[in-house]
Amino acid sequence: MSQTPASGRAGERSTWTGWLRAHTLDAIPPEHLLPDTQPAYVASWIYVFGVLALTAFVVVCVSGLVIALKGPTWWQVSSRGHFVNSLHLWSVELFFFFMVVHLWGKFFMAAxxxxxxxxxxxxxxxxxxxxxxxxxxxxxxxxxxxxxxxxxxxxxxxxxxxxxxxxxxxxxxxxxxxxxxxxxxxxxxxxxxxxxxxxxxVVPPIGVDLDGRVEGAAAKEAAP
Amino acid sequence: MTAGRVDPAAGDWRGPRRPYDLVKEFIVALVAVSLLTVVLALLFSSPNEKGVTLEQWAQKAPNDFIATTVSELAGTSTSASYGPPYNHSSTGQQIGPLHLQKWAGVRIPVDPARDFVISPLRTMTADAAVQAAVRRYEAAPAAQQDQWAGAYADALSKAPEGDPAQVAAGDYGPVPAMASGLLGLAQSGALDSQLVNAGTGFYQADYTKPLLFLADGGYLADLAQAQHLSGNQWGMMNETGNFPGQPWLWLYTFWYQVRPFSTSTNADALVWGLMMLLSLALVLVPFIPGVRSIPRRLPLYRLVWRSYYREHGAPRR
Amino acid sequence: MSAGGDPLPLLAALAVSIEALVDLTGPGHYLDWRFIQISGANFAVIVLMLVVFALALFLPFPGGRKR
Known part of the structure; x- marks a missing residue:
């Protein structure tokens, strides 16, 4: 606690709340949490399957919540309920579909x-x-x-x-x-x-260092 | 980071960047996936094969119902010979020296003869013949009960189509009267609610007993077989009709189809043990030598990052 | 139970009026290959996953603008 953190927010650490805030901001800086740029190598359709799985999960939860609002027997006795059950089923199928493609992609990227x-x-x-x-x-x-x-x-x-x-x-x-x-x-x-x-x-490409240089590649300039 | 081997991918990227809008990406994906879900739901709906009632079983397959009832009394049904967590009639499955099923203990006590047959019959107080049969059965020593039920089960299995009306004459004691009494109770629909474990005496949420009884018979399994849902038909992955099921269970389902699992009496324990190991391996892929190197040996990553490699040079193979 | 009180009233009403456009409730179709049995629907899902994975790798990603 005696060390000055990189972000220079040490002055805020005299209270527990200040300590928590400073540590949270150090661990998850807002520009990392909500970025408006990505490394140049993040340019493939394979990168969209994470967010597709996430949004399918949102649809799973929302359709599940609607069923929960009405209770467990609603979908058995109501055609509207059966439709919401269909939404729930197909969003689950999509969730797994996108999650598996995401998993394959991350495996082959050694992410x-x-x-x-x-x-x-x-x-x-x-x-x-x-x-x-x-x-x-x-x-x-x-x-x-x-x-x-x-x-x-x-x-x-x-x-x-x-x-x-x-x-x-x-x-x-x-x-x-x-x-x-x-x-x-x-x-x-x-x-x-x-x-x-x-x-x-996002993990850098295989064989590329953090400055963007490709190991063993013919001397091409990696800087922008 | 000061250690001898520095991971070249650990740390913040200092190379070229491109514009990106995380919030826009999320919203676009949410709208697209929501619409896709609605379209799929409108196109295909969802399966809902009605459940089987004990009443339906007793009416559609009375001979199977009678045979199952007798097997509960004889102690030969799946439930009656199950072992933990329902009863002590066997030790259950094991994974080598690990008797996990036995060690977990009998925590959901089920006595099939009493719970599925005798107790429901006792509620038929208006039926003097059934009450007399139950009294005679209960007054007899256990060996006599087993002999009656075993002999009747044998005779039923030899009768044409298991028809109780065509059973050869023999000493079955009160067992035939009890079995037909339970059949009548089930056919009236009364047994369905009686078997539910009413923990609070009125509200019902635990279907352990009626499900165990139903699964002891052949009727449910026959319906499942016709829908390609049996274990030896890769059934865990499947859904009724032409709907997709749980294709993500393909590996779990696969093991049940091949030796040694397909012929083992410990198949469930072995497959579950194996799948737990493989699941752990999936979680630990980054640490498993060989497996973690597969991506470098396959050229798929060169497709993912081909535009970067094209601009900045490709790494050596 | 009024329509306005239900969630998703329009879509639900639409779903009720058209039911499922494609009826999947009939007898299932199964593919058999030696000891492997798979339902047509599951097979379609798995093939579609592989196709989508391949497309994601091969299709060019738009907007390579850097800064």
Missing amino acids: WRGRRALTWMTGAVTFLASIGTAFTGYLVQQNFDSQWISTQAKDGINATGIGAFWNVLDFGQMLLWHVALLPLAVSVLIVLHILLVRTSG
């Missing part, structure tokens, strides 16, 4: 380079948590799918011992996990993932 491993890890955990969230969604539809999927899945989950605490045949428990606990977990993971992306920046 974990430059101390960005935690970004990859939070993304991978988000993918796994999303699978769990979608799975519980199937369990709370109150239809044939729910009956079949829950009675099949119980054997796998029981075999790990988890089934003794997390009962896929208990509609009430699964409904609360699906509408509260798991979406909260996925949301927190996504926020962490995006904050990590924004603070460390």
Whole structure:
């Protein structure tokens, strides 16, 4: 605490609040959080799949909230409810679609380079948590799918011992996990993932240093 | 950063930049994805195959219902021989020396003979014959109960189409009367609500018991088989009708189709153990030698950054 | 239950009036190849993902203006 931070906001650190503000601004400077420029190499359609997955998740949440407003049986008895259920299903399919293409892209870019491993890890955990969230969604539809999927899945989950605490045949428990606990977990993971992306920046191309020079390339000037 | 090996990609980019508008990108993506969702929902709707009731099962497949009921009494049904977390009738599956299922314990107690058959029959107080059958069954020693139920189960399996009306004569005690009593109860629709575990006595949210009973029969599985939803049909990925299901479960589903998993009695434990390991590997890709080097060996990254490499020179292979 | 009280009243009404334009509720179509069985719909989704991934790599990205 005796060291002067790079941002020169040491004077604000006499209170806890000032300390928190200074540390937050040091960790996530606003120009990193909401950038209006990108490194020149961020120029490929593969970069749009992160934001597409994010916005699909927003649509998943909004359509899910509408279903939550009306309660779990609404979509079974109302054609409007069934339409909102369709929105929920297709936004989930889009969410996974974009997330998987995003994952492939980041893998082939080796996007974990430059101390960005935690970004990859939070993304991978988000993918796994999303699978769990979608799975519980199937369990709370109150239809044939729910009956079949829950009675099949119980054997796998029981075999790990988890089934003794997390009962896929208990509609009430699964409904609360699906509408509260798991979406909260996925949301927190996504926020962490995006904050990590924004603070460390988009990974440079393979074989390019931070000044933009390409290793071993014929001497071309890299500066703008 | 002062360590011997400096990661060349760690730190702030000091090279050329291009204009970018994060907020605009987000809004455009949100509008595009919302519209795409609406179009897909309007075009394709969503699946909703109605659930099966015990009443429907008892009416459409009475012979299967009777056989299942008898197997609950005989202790041979899936639930009755399940083990943890429902009962102690087996130790469950294991992953090598790890008996995770057994160690987790019996935390959702289910006694199929009592919960699915005897207790519901006791509520039929107006039916003297059924009450007499239940009293006779309960008064008998356990060995006698097992013998009655086992003999009747055998006889049913040998009867044409499992039809109780065509069962050979034998000493089945009160078991046939109990089974037909439960069939009548289910056909009336009363069993559906009776099996739900009413933790508060009135409100219902836990369907463990009716689902276990339903899954013990062949009726639900036959319907699933017809919809390509069985485990050996890659069913976990599939959805009813022509809707996409959960294609992201392809790898999990795949293991169940191949040896040793497809023939193992521990398939669930082994597949889940393997998938947990592989999921951990996915999370830890940046640290796994070999795997983390694949992107450098494949030229896909040269496509992603081709305009940068074209302007500034391409790195060596 | 008045229409104004429901969320998305216009779209929902539209959806109700046209139902699904493409009926996916019929018997499922499945592809069989040795031990591999996959539904036509899942296969389409996976192929579409690969196509979109390839397009994202190959299609030129507009606006290479630097500063």
